[in-house]
Amino acid sequence: MIEKNEKTGLVEEHQSGIVCKKDFDYFINTPNKQLLIRNDNKIYLMNYKNKKILSTLVCSSKTIKGLAVTCMYYDKPTRTLIVGTVSQGFFIIRKNFINSYNAPDQTIFHALAPYSAEE
Numbered sequence: 001m002i003e004k005n006e007k008t009g010l011v012e013e014h015q016s017g018i019v020c021k022k023d024f025d026y027f028i029n030t031p032n033k034q035l036l037i038r039n040d041n042k043i044y045l046m047n048y049k050n051k052k053i054l055s056t057l058v059c060s061s062k063t064i065k066g067l068a069v070t071c072m073y074y075d076k077p078t079r080t081l082i083v084g085t086v087s088q089g090f091f092i093i094r095k096n097f098i099n100s101y102n103a104p105d106q107t108i109f110h111a112l113a114p115y116s117a118e119e
Contacts, residue, residue, distance in 0.1 A: 023065065027072040036072045041065050043081060045074050059093050067091075 005011050025038045035046040036058075043059040058074050059081050068086040075082070083091040 025069065027069070029071070029073055032073060034072075034074060036074060038064070038069065038072075043072065043083075061093065063091070 023038060023040065027036045027038070028034070029036065037044045037046060037055070041060065041062050041064060042057060043064065044055040045058050047054045047056065058079075064083065067083070067088065069083055070086055071084040073082045074080070079094060081091075081093040083093065085091065
């Protein structure tokens with residue numbers, strides 16, 4: 001459950017779909033207007049759009065298990081998550097940094113043009 005607090009004092013409750021596990025923690029990045037949630041070796045970016053709370057999985061890794069995390073930042077254009085820790089420095093994690101494309105059925109194409117003796 002996530003609460004959205006308006007400046008007017010109105011509080012709205014929204015379901016996030018995230019069930020709290022042992023390693024649940026949240027990180028507010030005020031300058032970038034980001035809320036990141038760490039839960040069960042996963043990190044979610046929370047967004048408020050069309051009067052709904054949306055959670056987007058940005059990282060799923062056992063590497064983050066047990067880390068003493070102090071701060072997080074997610075850069076959408078590069079799909080890069082930066083995780084600051086107490087004792088191990090910064091972790092820079094990129095999700096799906098290779099874009100795959102479907103290859104056409106034929107990978108060899110022949111260019112043929114009609115030929116006539118008059119040309």
